[in-house]
Amino acid sequence: MSTKGIFFNRNIAAAVLLSAGLVFTVTGCGEKKEKAPDTGSAAQPVAVAQAPAALQSASNQAAPMTAPMDAKHAIGQKPEGHPPVDASDVSKHQVAHAGLKGQKEVRLSDAVKSKWKDAKVKVVDNVSKQSSVISLKVGSSVDLGKDGFKLKLDAVVPDYAMTATTIETRSNEARNPAVLITLYSGDKAVTKGWIFKTMTDFNSFKSDRFGVELEAPALKLK
Template sequence: MRRAVTVFAAAVVVVVAVVGCSRKEEQREKVSPSGQVTKKEAVVVVPESVKGKWKAVKIAVTDKTTNKESVYTVNIGSSFTIPNSDLSVSVVNFLPHFMMEGTTLTSQSNEPKNPAAQVKILEGGKDVFKGWLFTLYPTTHAFQHPKYGFTLVDFVPAG
């Protein structure tokens, strides 16, 4: 019975995390008492137990035309440019145990149980994507680009 409850709770957390995140995650609709729809910003909260514990993430970039994959290690808070392209990727945040509580995106623990990296992708200097890459669910709300695919493949602890 206890195992069934644990499995059920884990499944609920995963479903909420996967279903709740989308490219529009940065904005949530809220209906005011007057009936007007307003947008509420999603807030990313990195818990103290996670801050400073992770140095970088490893992002696989697949060139769809050649089917060649290259893995880049990018420090959290830094960015890199994909060679021979006008695309740059910034790693904004890393949450080892991603979860959503209303409009708050956070980490349930420092254990890598549902690793997610918040990234921002620019093409030609213009924002084309701001969202999340998930290790366990690489195709969930993935950035769609005609030439490149992006996947979070690993993460590097600090120290």
């Protein structure tokens, strides 16, 4: 074999070995590239599949289902079977908290006004410890000693009743009599309120100096 033949055969062998190395390298790289996405793609579906379940569980715990409110149990309405509320009890509560700025309009007919236009009240001076029974006419006042106090009779209601906006009478008879009086110190009104004949626990007239009781809703009962 000639020298040229030997060199030619060596070049062919080197080329074959180089090609085999390149094929192995390319194949190995290709395998690594194919395995990398397989690992990532297998992990992602697990996280995505679990996220909605966790959110749904938290939502169920945070917002429990409740039954809708029945129309009969709405605010301001009594449910079925609730005992009736006595309007007079509500009136008693409101009267007990009346004051100078909380007085309702007294609305009486002319027939009631003409029949009930005076009253007798007992006044106790808590300082001097003296008491007296005085007669008052509607619209007039009486002096209470030398300290400048006066007591005025504003209205006489024979059968006291209260509506949403007014004070009225249920009848023209003395069934639940009450009088509205005002205490003055000089020309200044100090306190004002109602005095009841029988329902004294609901008297709204309050004074540290004077205690007042209703003796009779008229000087002469008619």
